[in-house]
Amino acid sequence: MGTCTLIQAALPRILNDVPEEFFDKTKKHLEETSSVMFERLSAIPCLKPIKPVGAMYMLVGIDMEKLEGMKDDHDFTRQLMAEESVFLLPASVFLYPNFFRVVLLAPVELMVEATERISVFCQRHMRKESS
Template sequence: MVNAFLKAAIPTILKDTPKDFFHRRQMFLKDKADLAYSKLADIPSLKCYLKPEACTFLWTQLEMSSFLNIKDDEDFCEKLATEENLVLLPGIGFGLRGWARHSIDMDTQTLEDAFERLKSFCDRHSGC
């Protein structure tokens, strides 16, 4: 819920923010979404059905039958955090059992490192 002070300030903030800020931010997020989507294509046990246009996160479906020792999305996220120091949110918290939410709003090097660790984890736990 937006408080009254913030609600009153929003028109001024939007008016006084340079127009190129919004374009630069949208391009930054689009670049991160493109990178994340391409990296996910290299991880067979994860499926991203919709390439985001410009957002701060994306969703992937976990192909649970691909994993040897992972019960569900919560188990996947817990083991990923423990083994790779990488945090994804389990989909069950959003009503999406078997899915995970990835934040992609970070610098390119950090995002590439995150996907390397994610791929390593999935390869290690996959029956393929």
């Protein structure tokens, strides 16, 4: 979990030689994907996304009480991968149980498709009394 010495050596050149437009484009993309993901994930009843500020990932809370057949974020992410081919990182690895982390770097079209698959998965596993 320590810093990568290769990146440390490259940082001065990256920060000095990469055109500012690259960073502007990257920040704009992250703002767009975070807005799209926040809006779409907020519409799923068992999920509670936290809109990032200056990050390239988003944490999303999972209301496990509303879902059947899984006990925690590990079960949720494992079953989502198996059933819908969407990979999310269980945030309990960062000491945030019953959250998952999604990286916001993919193209918006892929992020939209991922949220559609997550929605279908959650609907399939929603407890009858929670629907």
